[in-house]
Amino acid sequence: MDFINDLQERATDLAQSVVATSKRLAEIAKLKASNMAEEDTIKKAYVELGKLYYAEHGTTPDGAYAAACEKITAARAAIETNNDRIAELKATAEAEGEIIDVTPEAAEEPENEVTEADIVPEEPAADEEQPKE
Numbered sequence: 001m002d003f004i005n006d007l008q009e010r011a012t013d014l015a016q017s018v019v020a021t022s023k024r025l026a027e028i029a030k031l032k033a034s035n036m037a038e039e040d041t042i043k044k045a046y047v048e049l050g051k052l053y054y055a056e057h058g059t060t061p062d063g064a065y066a067a068a069c070e071k072i073t074a075a076r077a078a079i080e081t082n083n084d085r086i087a088e089l090k091a092t093a094e095a096e097g098e099i100i101d102v103t104p105e106a107a108e109e110p111e112n113e114v115t116e117a118d119i120v121p122e123e124p125a126a127d128e129e130q131p132k133e
Contacts, residue, residue: 053065
């Protein structure tokens, strides 16, 4: 009977150890998820801080911020130039009777898709035995 009691005690200890480990792992997972949420909050605050700074000092940034502000200003200018060109192209198309409504998804270049015409049947190697019909 000592053997059975000892076995039962070991099984109980093992089960308790597994439960404790599972609880510990679950808490670690919860804490990591919480950390990720907090990091996301920080990133959003940084973005908001940057937007506020650019709105207030974008035209006359302090030394360390000048390069970043210049990138934003240049990107905004490029967007404005692109929008002007889009309006030009649409006006030309409308004058010619075309209807143009390009969404950003449609403007993306299609990826190289493989079609059946691209597939070349593989010829068996010369040293392989051909199946008999």
